[in-house]
Amino acid sequence: MRPTVHDIAAAAGVSLATVDRVLNQRAGVRTVTRERVEQAIERIGYVRDVAAANLAKSRVYPFVFILPAGDNSFMRGLEAQVRAAMSRSAAERTSISVVTVPAFNAEALVAALDEARAKSPAGVAVVAIDSPDVIAAVDRLRADRIPVVTLVSDLAGSKRDHFAGVDNIAAGRTAASLMGRFLGGRSGPVAVLAGSMLVRDHRERLDGFQAVMTENFPGHVLLPVIEGQDDPAMVERLVGQVLASSPEIAGIYSLGAGNRGLIAALKRRAGGTPVCVIAHELTRHTRAALNDGLIDVVLNQDAGHEVRSAIRVLKAKADGVAVIGAQERIRLDIFLKDNLPFEEDSGTDTPLEQGRNQEPEQGAAD
Amino acid sequence: MRPTVHDIAAAAGVSLATVDRVLNQRAGVRTVTRERVEQAIERIGYVRDVAAANLAKSRVYPFVFILPAGDNSFMRGLEAQVRAAMSRSAAERTSISVVTVPAFNAEALVAALDEARAKSPAGVAVVAIDSPDVIAAVDRLRADRIPVVTLVSDLAGSKRDHFAGVDNIAAGRTAASLMGRFLGGRSGPVAVLAGSMLVRDHRERLDGFQAVMTENFPGHVLLPVIEGQDDPAMVERLVGQVLASSPEIAGIYSLGAGNRGLIAALKRRAGGTPVCVIAHELTRHTRAALNDGLIDVVLNQDAGHEVRSAIRVLKAKADGVAVIGAQERIRLDIFLKDNLPFEEDSGTDTPLEQGRNQEPEQGAAD
């Protein structure tokens, strides 16, 4: 049987009350006694039964998720995943509230962070915007001992506890590597389409992409970066212009959102030299385009995994407990037409793995 | 506050004991009363607190993992992951035992399954071999109401509850797609290297690969499949022969294990036309070869994820509880030189994410 607090008490020759004081770092224990208890814990290999402890504490974890608002399939899918997690709240002892703020607006984000701080939750998850003010706001949360996890887009230089997102430099490098090899001998310039250089994930993808392109595939000229603000209409217009002005274009790397616009522009073009297109985030639009051959590769991050990971990490940080590091690494999914996972619910404008509650029992596809 | 059994009792106007009888399907409740209680449960939205229930039951889940023996980096890594899970047993209320059986030996596997059955565990995870005897053995377990999860290699036609592994047809298709596009205009035959056609995962990868190659890249002749039994020495010898007899070879798809032998043979070759090499499973050998440019792509399944998923699913099946479907889908990782995750402990002959217990705090790489 697994040792309990009673066993510690017996092993250390102290009472249960003293063991409790040591375990929960309460005052009123002499150093010698404390050490004796700690040695006993070590010796008999006691580990606290978190389930029982949470039961006794009737602990709940109030978490705040701060996400960008706006018509962005990926972000809305992320929000859907957070709401799916909310529906599991009872079982997971969480109490999650979602706050949306205007996209690419550091000031609004700072306000939201400070508002969250006022509620002193057990943890905050935030899609960060890279700005000194935001860093300061995150550090204020940390100063109040509130765990913070950045989601999707990281915030270097801040004291955030953890980043739940993909390695975006690697994503950019991978895109370049695939682009270069898919183009094979073909020549022609390559365009890069971003949302905004304000968010770190976009900047990092761009850096990785440019690094590998210039180093390994110098034959392809990189056109000036197009900033589409993740807005489908704006993206469609800008991409249309580039396609018109550079008919010999060989590839497009879309590292942000608003791919509906990109796809529309590609469809309108038709004919001409084939263009190798690599985009981010699997939504129903990019999935369809991949199947139609309009897009060659989709790089994806799994929103559901990111949300669940963020919650696990926030819980662990709140409890001061270790996490399984490898489990929390968010992977970069590379999707070709050939390894697309089965489509879930269509109809809604959400990415992969809409929160589903019953197991679908479809064997390998699950 | 979340409703408890007391709330059900109050809402249904019965005693706690009766609620308990209904919840745990004990005898001695009239149908009318039972229905009244069930309606109350429905109405107030009661969900059992699994943590408290497990505490009261002091439940442990005895699981058996059956893995192939032998000198196979991937399988040994899988075993390491199971052992990592064993070290978390206390916290997770599991009690895991590992059984290794000779590889590609259906008879031995059947014996191991029956032996596991005799111990009537709470669940069994098994790397399956595709054979009628094995199907029958698995179905015997299911007949005893013991949940079974197949791991890495599935067992179609059996009554297994779940498959924790990648979609291997998609893996083969993806390999072919990347191979064809990476080869671009280049011509030349392509060799396929497998372990054994006895295991379903290898057969499926081959099927997927051949389908896409013949359909989309008919210019490349497929050489007869090499069966290397996942044995490095045998693989090295056989690949050496093929490289010698077909100097104009353009690509190699290694869909099984024993890649140490493949790499050795490639190194010995040097010179000649460049060969596009796609292999499975990221081990320290394939990682090094990817970095050196000897291998172009590594397709990987995350052994740690597979093991943790198998345990979660077995637990859920044992409790008759739903699982988060999307969380249990095992993804196919596609690794290029550019998106290799940071290397963990080297020195040991194991794949990615050796069980580590403390969080390394390295930010995005985590």
Added chain:
DNA sequence: AATTTTCTGATTTACGTACATCAAATTTTC
């Protein structure tokens, strides 16, 4: 040595559920 302060022990209640026992109420059977 007496007093104050600081530790430590013993005991109790609680968290939400499981499970057992026994008495009381209700239904069924003859």
Added chain:
DNA sequence: GAAAATTTGATGTACGTAAATCAGAAAATT
């Protein structure tokens, strides 16, 4: 309508931990 069978209620203990109280012991201070 009484006896037997079934159903229901009341109550207590347990799981492992948290948290509180209060009494007693040990140490530090005067």
